[in-house]
Amino acid sequence: MATTEQIAHYYEGFCRVVDNMNAGKPENMTQASWEIHKSINIEWLKRIVTEDFWTDEDLTIANSLIE
Amino acid sequence: MAGAIYFNGSELTGQHDVKLNNTNMDNVYLNGTKIWTRHPYPPGTNPLITFSWSYNSTYSTMITTHWNTYGTVMFKQQPYTHSGSPGSDYRIYINLQPGFYFSYYSQDELGTDSDGQGTTTGSGQSTVLYSGNSVSGATGFSISSSGNGGSTIKIGYSGT
Numbered sequence: 001m002a003t004t005e006q007i008a009h010y011y012e013g014f015c016r017v018v019d020n021m022n023a024g025k026p027e028n029m030t031q032a033s034w035e036i037h038k039s040i041n042i043e044w045l046k047r048i049v050t051e052d053f054w055t056d057e058d059l060t061i062a063n064s065l066i067e
Numbered sequence: 068m069a070g071a072i073y074f075n076g077s078e079l080t081g082q083h084d085v086k087l088n089n090t091n092m093d094n095v096y097l098n099g100t101k102i103w104t105r106h107p108y109p110p111g112t113n114p115l116i117t118f119s120w121s122y123n124s125t126y127s128t129m130i131t132t133h134w135n136t137y138g139t140v141m142f143k144q145q146p147y148t149h150s151g152s153p154g155s156d157y158r159i160y161i162n163l164q165p166g167f168y169f170s171y172y173s174q175d176e177l178g179t180d181s182d183g184q185g186t187t188t189g190s191g192q193s194t195v196l197y198s199g200n201s202v203s204g205a206t207g208f209s210i211s212s213s214g215n216g217g218s219t220i221k222i223g224y225s226g227t
Contacts, residue, residue: 013177036213
């Protein structure tokens with residue numbers, strides 16, 4: 001059972017992934033690596049939003065990425 | 068393993084020795100059924116392994132060193148390459164035996180999952196370690212599987 005502190009920590013990581021994906025490919029990353037990196041993170045976002053430890057966090061910020 | 072064996076009124080846990088002709092036994096069978104086995108480590112031992120890797124890791128410490136140390140006591144099989152090569156979408160599978168679990172996962176950019184179970188519960192978990200270009204990570208946790216920089220994972224023994 002995740003604690004409030006852990007949930008807040010996980011949400012911070014969640015938001016950072018969303019921000020990173022929305023920011024697009026970093027200059028120092030090849031296109032091929034970006035495609036893999038993006039795919040892994042999108043799959044992770046799809047899974048993590050289904051976890052049952054979330055409370056009132058706004059998970060909809062990932063909608064445009066996972067829908 | 069169900070049930071318990073009592074010796075002089077105390078439960079015979081895996082941390083005691085069962086001796087036969089003064090030789091320590093690893094397992095005790097009754098009518099062909101294993102009824103007792105000795106814990107390989109004291110339950111609650113954590114971490115047994117702390118493994119860090121970065122974007123260009125060969126995973127050699129995990130694939131070779133830790134496998135040679137812990138073998139099938141900890142791993143269901145030797146950690147093996149899933150795809151790619153060092154620095155380019157390189158992934159390896161790690162499958163743990165029951166009783167062992169991933170107790171910690173930290174990714175340099177994205178944070179730490181230290182609730183002891185990642186997003187799965189119990190023991191005998193599996194994960195895939197990933198690295199490529201400038202990123203790394205591991206699957207199955209509350210922290211994403213791919214972020215900038217290096218990553219660290221820990222394996223402990225719960226005994227259950």
